[in-house]
Amino acid sequence: MKSIEVKNLEKVYNEGQENEVKALNGISFSIEAGTFAVVLGPSGAGKSTLLNILGGMDDATRGEYLIGDMDVAKFKSKELSLFRRQTIGFVFQFYNLMPNLTALENVELAASVAKDPLDPLDIIKRVGLEKRINNFPSQLSGGEQQRVSIARAVVKNPELLLCDEPTGALDKKTGATILKLLYDIGKEYNKTIIIVTHNQKIASCAERVFRISDGNIISDSINENPIKPEEVEW
Numbered sequence: 211m212k213s214i215e216v217k218n219l220e221k222v223y224n225e226g227q228e229n230e231v232k233a234l235n236g237i238s239f240s241i242e243a244g245t246f247a248v249v250l251g252p253s254g255a256g257k258s259t260l261l262n263i264l265g266g267m268d269d270a271t272r273g274e275y276l277i278g279d280m281d282v283a284k285f286k287s288k289e290l291s292l293f294r295r296q297t298i299g300f301v302f303q304f305y306n307l308m309p310n311l312t313a314l315e316n317v318e319l320a321a322s323v324a325k326d327p328l329d330p331l332d333i334i335k336r337v338g339l340e341k342r343i344n345n346f347p348s349q350l351s352g353g354e355q356q357r358v359s360i361a362r363a364v365v366k367n368p369e370l371l372l373c374d375e376p377t378g379a380l381d382k383k384t385g386a387t388i389l390k391l392l393y394d395i396g397k398e399y400n401k402t403i404i405i406v407t408h409n410q411k412i413a414s415c416a417e418r419v420f421r422i423s424d425g426n427i428i429s430d431s432i433n434e435n436p437i438k439p440e441e442v443e444w
């Protein structure tokens with residue numbers, strides 16, 4: 211497992227033009243492998259921008275992004291494509307499953323592009339969907355679809371799991387169980403997890419909490435006593 215380091219990361223959209231936007235103002239942080247971290251911030255703070263850069267979906271304007279000895283900010287598009295396949299697992303708010311594939315097939319497809327995948331059936335059982343493997347996404351509840359999407363992310367055996375408002379479309383009870391599943395899976399498979407959210411409650415169960423505002427990290431705290439995800443007061 212590899213630690214993550216970001217140094218003086220800047221993202222400027224439309225640099226030098228009238229409509230220039232500084233979305234990230236030279237932020238720096240490092241995260242130890244296996245940490246359950248949350249990035250909190252209001253709308254427009256730069257959360258999606260940061261997530262897109264960490265996930266290799268966009269490049270930084272300036273600065274460094276290292277995962278272990280991988281110098282990701284220097285990657286060209288082909289290396290970034292491999293990086294997205296092999297190193298990152300994504301969990302999105304609205305699941306983004308392939309509608310014409312079953313739950314198991316969605317997970318198998320992700321495994322098929324990974325370098326060192328885990329067993330799809332084992333993972334789908336681990337997320338509690340043993341009896342739903344042949345269902346299509348439209349035949350699953352929101353919480354079940356999010357379980358498939360977690361299985362799809364984890365089966366790739368990635369270094370880093372990036373989650374964009376993973377409980378944002380779920381009711382409180384389902385959101386809490388999904389949060390617990392993410393936490394438990396992170397610990398079982400020793401994965402670094404970064405959850406981006408505007409929901410302050412989620413931060414109470416994180417080991418590390420970053421708050422961002424206007425493209426700056428305004429606080430970076432280690433939570434010595436995170437509460438259990440199932441005890442989060444929503």
Ligand SMILES: Nc1ncnc2c1ncn2[C@@H]1O[C@H](COP(=O)(O)OP(=O)(O)OP(=O)(O)O)[C@@H](O)[C@H]1O
Pocket residue numbers: 223224231232233251252253254255256257258259260408
């Ligand atoms: N492709 C883009 N081109 C120009 N400006 C952009 C682009 N993407 C984001 N921005 C701007 O960058 C700033 C940060 O946006 P970002 O989407 O990262 O914020 P956010 O914290 O994720 O917000 P939200 O919670 O609403 O999704 C905003 O001012 C936004 O308008």
